[in-house]
Amino acid sequence: MTWKSFHRRGEILRTLITTADTRRDGLLPMDVEGVAETFGDELSLVGALSLRWHTRLAGRIERELMTQPMDLEATVVAAWRRTAGELPGIRAILDHYRERPGDAAMADALARATAKEHVLLAVMAGRSSAADRTAVRVGEQIEQRARATAAVAA
Numbered sequence: 001m002t003w004k005s006f007h008r009r010g011e012i013l014r015t016l017i018t019t020a021d022t023r024r025d026g027l028l029p030m031d032v033e034g035v036a037e038t039f040g041d042e043l044s045l046v047g048a049l050s051l052r053w054h055t056r057l058a059g060r061i062e063r064e065l066m067t068q069p070m071d072l073e074a075t076v077v078a079a080w081r082r083t084a085g086e087l088p089g090i091r092a093i094l095d096h097y098r099e100r101p102g103d104a105a106m107a108d109a110l111a112r113a114t115a116k117e118h119v120l121l122a123v124m125a126g127r128s129s130a131a132d133r134t135a136v137r138v139g140e141q142i143e144q145r146a147r148a149t150a151a152v153a154a
Contacts, residue, residue, distance in 0.1 A: 013052070018089075020093055043106050049090045056087060061124045072124065073126070073145075081146050085150075118135065119135045121143060
């Protein structure tokens, strides 16, 4: 990938995210100019959006823990909620395709990404180690708590 194509890809991804944030319908905005040519297919696009979500979430958790290191789980929950507020379109797309993947490859990719996210949540909340078999379940509970408290706050 050349620098020009790298920057073009980033520009299209930003436009796509803005469109997704506006629509919030959970559907991939494949109609955005340049998306099909740049990302090729829905799986590649979901992968790029999943990476953007995970990177932002991990960074947000790190920043939140710097200012509120005493209640790890509450801080991780707050970080998840803030990230969902910053990237509502991506969150809606990931939720939609997690429930209704386009094909088996997308279902597998999203299941693996979700499991990794849940491990991140559990580990950063101090509730598990990455090697612990219960980490995914614990992280899922933390995500559910974040979603529940976000719904109450809304």
